[in-house]
Amino acid sequence: MLAAGAISMVPYSATAQNAEETKAEKPVSVEPQxxxxxxxxxxxxxxxxxxxxxxxxxxxxxxxxxxxxxxxxxxxxxxxxxxxxxxxxxxxxxxxxxxxxxxxxxxxxxxxxxxxxxxxxxxxxxxxxxxxxxxxxxxxxxxxxxxxxxxxxxxxxxxxxxxxxxxxxxxxxxxxxxxxxxxxxxxxxxxxxxxxxxxxxxxxxxxxxxxxxxxxxxxxxxxxxxxxxxxxGREPTPGNEMAYVVTLPNMAAAAYYHGKVQAPSVEAIAEEARRFAIGPFATALLKGQDLPDAERAAVRAELSRLTGLSEQYLDNADLRVTDQRFYKELLRDRGLTIGRLDSRYTGRDFDNAGETPDNDPSFYGIxxxxxxxxxxxxxxxxxxxxxxxxxxxxxxxxxxxxxxxxxxxxxxxxxxxxxxxxxxxxxxxxxxxxxxxxxxxxxxxxxxxxxxxxxxxxxxxxxxxxxxxxxxxxxxxxxxxxxxxxxxxxxxxxx
Structure with missing residues (x-):
């Protein structure tokens, strides 16, 4: 009887197990609100x-x-x-x-x-x-x-x-x-x-x-x-010169907004920067170490005029200033950084000695x-x-x-x-x-x-x-x- 009883329990247990598995596999419904x-x-x-x-x-x-x-x-x-x-x-x-x-x-x-x-x-x-x-x-x-x-x-x-x-x-x-x-x-x-x-x-x-x-x-x-x-166009990976070309007009616009460069309007300085970026600047970057000294000096001077950065800083950066460095450098003399999402915004970092800003003031500002x-x-x-x-x-x-x-x-x-x-x-x-x-x-x-x-x-x-x-x-x-x-x-x- 014990043996018969044990045998009779096997199909019952298997059935129960299958039911549990079916229940577990059934997709959980989500009633949309x-x-x-x-x-x-x-x-x-x-x-x-x-x-x-x-x-x-x-x-x-x-x-x-x-x-x-x-x-x-x-x-x-x-x-x-x-x-x-x-x-x-x-x-x-x-x-x-x-x-x-x-x-x-x-x-x-x-x-x-x-x-x-x-x-x-x-x-x-x-x-x-x-x-x-x-x-x-x-x-x-x-x-x-x-x-x-x-x-x-x-x-x-x-x-x-x-x-x-x-x-x-x-x-x-x-x-x-x-x-x-x-x-x-x-x-x-x-x-x-x-x-x-x-x-x-x-x-x-x-x-x-x-x-x-x-x-x-x-x-x-x-x-x-x-x-x-x-x-x-947005990645300043070493060797990708287009990242510097496409951000130059933004640098000129930001410098104009904060009074670092002079122009009749933001539209005017942006157009000047576009022409320089796709012309002499792009040419200079593509020449790499074959860039003649005289051409480098001329490009550096115009780059300084458009961005408000010193020629010494531009020389130290080999004419290639990343956006992160620019946020920190443009208004360093005022103890301020500028925003990434909106360069009209300014912020104050923990100190003024860093190379890049602590955060983006145009994001935490809104x-x-x-x-x-x-x-x-x-x-x-x-x-x-x-x-x-x-x-x-x-x-x-x-x-x-x-x-x-x-x-x-x-x-x-x-x-x-x-x-x-x-x-x-x-x-x-x-x-x-x-x-x-x-x-x-x-x-x-x-x-x-x-x-x-x-x-x-x-x-x-x-x-x-x-x-x-x-x-x-x-x-x-x-x-x-x-x-x-x-x-x-x-x-x-x-x-």
């Missing part, structure tokens, strides 16, 4: 009724397992009009949430921070109506890619599936297609754009939507703000206000409920980012995504491009953007360049936020 509020505001001089929706989109693996939860915040004019343009926006990093463009430039509310390059101080930070929002000309959808804002990867998801040039673009393209499905907007005019790495993402997503994976989402316009497409604003707006006004912290600049994506582009690794690792924009424009005869740059932005130099977008393969008759008297986030300056809004509004209306 969606919150809506109906609101009104005045934008571009028009009184608009709109619906604000903050919601989660769940992306799943092939076997149905939730892998990424992506939060979008949409503002759609009411009653809904499918003939209106829809503008999809995101920020950069990689790892940055859309807080900057949403609460600083184009959302219906904005955070009030000083417009004159001063520190934003301590809370409370006023949340104001934003008449510069683009809601009068387009519905707006702000996307926080995985690992940014409130968006996240589920437990067990391999970061390599979402953190990288290719997988990030594919995820954002999926979110856009799902939003078009859910909102009945496939035949609406569509604009895509971002800031900083968001411009890189724009090129990658445009390729996913128009030129590669899906090939079925036509775009009307690409809007690039503080553009970075050719990454070699970050607290933006973070407070997005949390207050999303949680308290729109009613989004989460225990997660909003990642304005998340560390996980950047730490895990895959920068390779298909076969572009090893000896072929030259990262330039501008050709994807050219491909999209050549395959879509009505696709136009808007490029916005701040004169005081070292993170994504304006001359680097020009260099990227004026190269072979990009139809120049459909490219617009616009410039602003601020830095990376030019909209922190009130006059430039209004100008940026007017310029993009005109661009969208001009389709």
């Amino acid at each position: 969606i919150r809506t509020r109906d609101m009104t505001g005045t934008f571009g001089g028009q009184r608009i009724s709109y619906r604000a929706t903050i919601g989660e989109t769940v992306l799943k693996s092939d076997d149905g397992k939730p892998e990424a939860v992506i939060v979008t915040t949409g503002y759609v004019k009411q009653p809904r009009d499918s003939s209106r343009p829809v503008f999809f926006l995101f920020n950069g990093g990689p790892g940055s949430g859309s807080v900057w463009l949403q609460m600083g430039a184009f959302g219906p509310k904005r955070v009030a921070i000083p417009s004159d390059a001063r520190d934003d101080g301590a809370p409370p930070y006023p949340l104001l109506d934003n008449p510069d929002s683009l809601l009068d000309v387009a519905d707006l959808v702000f996307i926080d890619p995985p690992g940014t804002g409130f968006s996240y990867l589920t437990d067990g998801t391999d970061p390599k599936k979402y953190y990288g040039l290719e997988p990030d673009a594919e995820a954002v393209a999926k979110v856009i297609r799902l939003w078009l499905n859910d909102n009945g907007r496939w035949n609406s005019p569509k604009y895509l754009g971002g800031e900083s790495y968001g411009t890189t993402r724009t090129a990658m997503v445009a390729r996913k939507l128009e030129g590669e994976t899906y090939n079925d989402v036509g775009l009307n316009g690409l809007i690039l703000i503080s553009t970075i497409l050719d990454f070699a 970050d607290a206000g933006y973070t407070a604003a997005i949390n207050s707006w999303a949680r308290e006004t729109l009613g989004f409920e989460t225990t997660r912290e909003y990642q304005s600049i998340g560390s996980d994506p950047g730490r895990n980012w895959q920068w390779s582009l298909g076969s572009g690794s090893g000896r072929n690792a030259y990262l330039n995504v501008a050709p994807f924009i050219g491909q999209a424009m050549r395959q879509n005869s009505q696709l136009r491009l808007f490029n916005a740059q701040g004169y005081y932005d070292f993170a994504t130099p304006f001359f680097g953007a020009e260099y990227s977008l004026k190269r072979t393969g990009i139809p120049q008759d459909r490219v617009e360049f616009h410039y602003y008297d601020a830095g990376h986030m030019m909209y922190v300056r009130d006059e430039d936020r209004a100008k940026l809004s007017r310029d993009i509004r005109e661009f969208i209306r001009g389709r």
Whole structure:
């Protein structure tokens, strides 16, 4: 009986074990949270009724397992009009949430921070109506890619599936297609754009939507703000002379702003620096140690005139001053450093003897206000409920980012995504491009953007360049936020 009893227990135990395994393997469901509020505001001089929706989109693996939860915040004019343009926006990093463009430039509310390059101080930070929002000309959808804002990867998801040039673009393209499905907007005019790495993402997503994976989402316009497409132009690796060429006009603009050089205007000094950078300066750098003494002296003198740095310092640097050194050296005689994101900002380091600054005063000068604003707006006004912290600049994506582009690794690792924009424009005869740059932005130099977008393969008759008297986030300056809004509004209306 004991033996029979033991034998009779075997199939029961196996069945129970199988049930437990099945239960363990069943994908954990994620119920997406969606919150809506109906609101009104005045934008571009028009009184608009709109619906604000903050919601989660769940992306799943092939076997149905939730892998990424992506939060979008949409503002759609009411009653809904499918003939209106829809503008999809995101920020950069990689790892940055859309807080900057949403609460600083184009959302219906904005955070009030000083417009004159001063520190934003301590809370409370006023949340104001934003008449510069683009809601009068387009519905707006702000996307926080995985690992940014409130968006996240589920437990067990391999970061390599979402953190990288290719997988990030594919995820954002999926979110856009799902939003078009859910909102009945496939035949609406569509604009895509971002800031900083968001411009890189724009090129990658445009390729996913128009030129590669899906090939079925036509775009009307690409809007690039503080553009970075050719990454070699920003890396002062020994031997990469273009890094010094593309940042020279920024140095001249910063020197002009802080009174270190004289010129009729920032536009004038920037143009002088462009011509010198691509001409005598580039020639001198490419000659290397074959550069004749007389030519070196002439180049050094003009470089000093344009940058405000002494000829002795330039000689010590062999004419090649990195941006980090420039931040520290330009105003060393005043005991100040200048900002990377916006060189109008100044800061004080622990001491004045270092070679590079302790931190970026143009970032710590504004970050607290933006973070407070997005949390207050999303949680308290729109009613989004989460225990997660909003990642304005998340560390996980950047730490895990895959920068390779298909076969572009090893000896072929030259990262330039501008050709994807050219491909999209050549395959879509009505696709136009808007490029916005701040004169005081070292993170994504304006001359680097020009260099990227004026190269072979990009139809120049459909490219617009616009410039602003601020830095990376030019909209922190009130006059430039209004100008940026007017310029993009005109661009969208001009389709």
